[in-house]
Amino acid sequence: MSSAAPTTEAIVIGAGIAGASTAFHLAELGVRTTLLEREHPASGPSGNSTACCHAFYLMPELSQLAARGTNILKQIPELTGEGINFQEIGLLWAVDPDSATLFGDAVDRVREEGTPIEALPPGEFEKLAPDYNWDGVALAVWEPSAGYIDPYSATSALARGASNRGVELRTNTRVRKIVAEGGRIAGVETEDGVRLAADIVISVAGVWTKPLIAQLGVELPLTIERATVAVLDAPGAAREFMPFDWADNMFMNYGRPEGEGAIYLGSWPGGGTGERNLETERGVLISDPEGYSQTASDDESVEILDTFLTRMPKLAELGVKPGHACVYDMSPDDLPIIDRVPGVEGLFVVCGSSGHGFKLGPGVGEAVAGFVTTGEPGLLAPFALDRPSL
Ligand SMILES: Cc1cc2nc3c(=O)[nH]c(=O)nc-3n(C[C@H](O)[C@H](O)[C@H](O)COP(=O)(O)OP(=O)(O)OC[C@H]3O[C@@H](n4cnc5c(N)ncnc54)[C@H](O)[C@@H]3O)c2cc1C
Numbered sequence: 079m080s081s082a083a084p085t086t087e088a089i090v091i092g093a094g095i096a097g098a099s100t101a102f103h104l105a106e107l108g109v110r111t112t113l114l115e116r117e118h119p120a121s122g123p124s125g126n127s128t129a130c131c132h133a134f135y136l137m138p139e140l141s142q143l144a145a146r147g148t149n150i151l152k153q154i155p156e157l158t159g160e161g162i163n164f165q166e167i168g169l170l171w172a173v174d175p176d177s178a179t180l181f182g183d184a185v186d187r188v189r190e191e192g193t194p195i196e197a198l199p200p201g202e203f204e205k206l207a208p209d210y211n212w213d214g215v216a217l218a219v220w221e222p223s224a225g226y227i228d229p230y231s232a233t234s235a236l237a238r239g240a241s242n243r244g245v246e247l248r249t250n251t252r253v254r255k256i257v258a259e260g261g262r263i264a265g266v267e268t269e270d271g272v273r274l275a276a277d278i279v280i281s282v283a284g285v286w287t288k289p290l291i292a293q294l295g296v297e298l299p300l301t302i303e304r305a306t307v308a309v310l311d312a313p314g315a316a317r318e319f320m321p322f323d324w325a326d327n328m329f330m331n332y333g334r335p336e337g338e339g340a341i342y343l344g345s346w347p348g349g350g351t352g353e354r355n356l357e358t359e360r361g362v363l364i365s366d367p368e369g370y371s372q373t374a375s376d377d378e379s380v381e382i383l384d385t386f387l388t389r390m391p392k393l394a395e396l397g398v399k400p401g402h403a404c405v406y407d408m409s410p411d412d413l414p415i416i417d418r419v420p421g422v423e424g425l426f427v428v429c430g431s432s433g434h435g436f437k438l439g440p441g442v443g444e445a446v447a448g449f450v451t452t453g454e455p456g457l458l459a460p461f462a463l464d465r466p467s468l
Pocket residue numbers: 091092093094095096097114115116117118119120121122123124125126127128129130131251252253254282283284285286287290305306307344403404405406428429431432433434435436437438439
């Protein structure tokens with residue numbers, strides 16, 4: 079292995095949505111950056127995300143990062159010159175009586191932070207979907223500027239946008255080792271034994287993070303959960319059945335139309351609000367991010383669909399297409415982990431997006447670029463490694 083003088087100031091490991099955005103924003107700040115990706119941009123969970131994007135969260139920092147992230151996604155055509163359009167279809171979120179005050183207060187805060195959003199009372203939310211069964215719903219959060227984007231194209235566009243701003247993007251380049259010398263970062267070593275030197279390394283490697291960082295003697299409290307998505311066949315009619323992004327804090331499910339022809343349905347343990355719901359069943363833990371079925375079985379798809387049928391009985395009219403599965407990079411409190419790595423100056427880690435990190439990713443990348451260059455975590459402060467809930 080040969081060592082070399084740094085030709086780059088910062089190395090970003092991983093071109094998922096968060097890593098691509100980090101590299102993009104480092105370049106905007108004039109930092110000479112190399113983005114290393116083991117396969118190609120969006121080849122991990124980012125490319126397989128349902129990519130529902132909204133600002134509504136119970137935690138202010140998550141709302142602000144999500145609002146910023148969603149705005150960056152909306153600006154992709156101007157930022158990158160690529161015609162990837164955000165589908166602004168709104169988000170409707172059904173809320174149970176016990177959570178109504180908490181959610182209503184968060185709606186007021188999110189509105190004050192600049193996102194149009196309302197807490198609709200009974201008599202109002204039914205108008206948005208008259209054929210749904212609204213039993214037990216105390217209020218519904220309506221965020222009209224929410225929606226979704228093609229996650230693969232959006233992630234790839236940000237990576238290409240980074241490259242067009244001078245970032246050296248190396249695909250098919252797996253980092254096998256992060257190299258530290260004398261308590262500070264020296265660079266990385268790639269799978270083929272090449273050593274790349276840098277003053278700053280930012281690991282944004284999703285479900286592949288834990289073993290990479292463990293080599294430095296730091297054990298991160300991360301687990302991996304398999305997440306399934308059921309796909310309903312709704313040729314030409316998807317938005318008649320589900321006109322908006324959907325979330326339901328009683329049945330713990332979410333969904334959205336995929337264009338005009340299909341509907342994606344999933345279940346979530348509660349992390350999407352910014353508060354862990356301890357009563358819901360957790361996803362299946364897996365140990366190997368390569369060794370799991372990427373197809374949702376018929377039984378798995380039907381199990382998800384069943385959680386919708388009380389609320390949306392008409393979905394039973396639709397056929398079930400083959401569903402898919404991917405993985406969540408989970409932290410113990412369902413919140414991201416974004417911090418300096420203790421004991422290795424110049425090394426940062428961005429991980430633990432816990433199944434809700436697509437909309438956050440672009441805003442997180444921008445904030446990480448700021449953290450790295452100013453030393454101030456800003457909005458990222460609550461996601462520090464020394465928080466008590468880890
Ligand atoms: C089924 C599903 C549905 C989801 N739905 C939503 C949703 O509706 N809304 C939402 O906000 N979020 C959602 N999420 C979560 C969201 O997709 C993730 O939180 C987010 O994509 C994580 O992005 P990331 O950049 O942190 O990681 P990743 O996408 O995992 O990217 C990490 C990248 O690092 C690369 N890499 C790893 N190790 C190395 C290495 N050693 N060397 C070089 N490169 C490496 C990988 O190849 C990968 O490209 C969903 C996730 C899943 C699985």
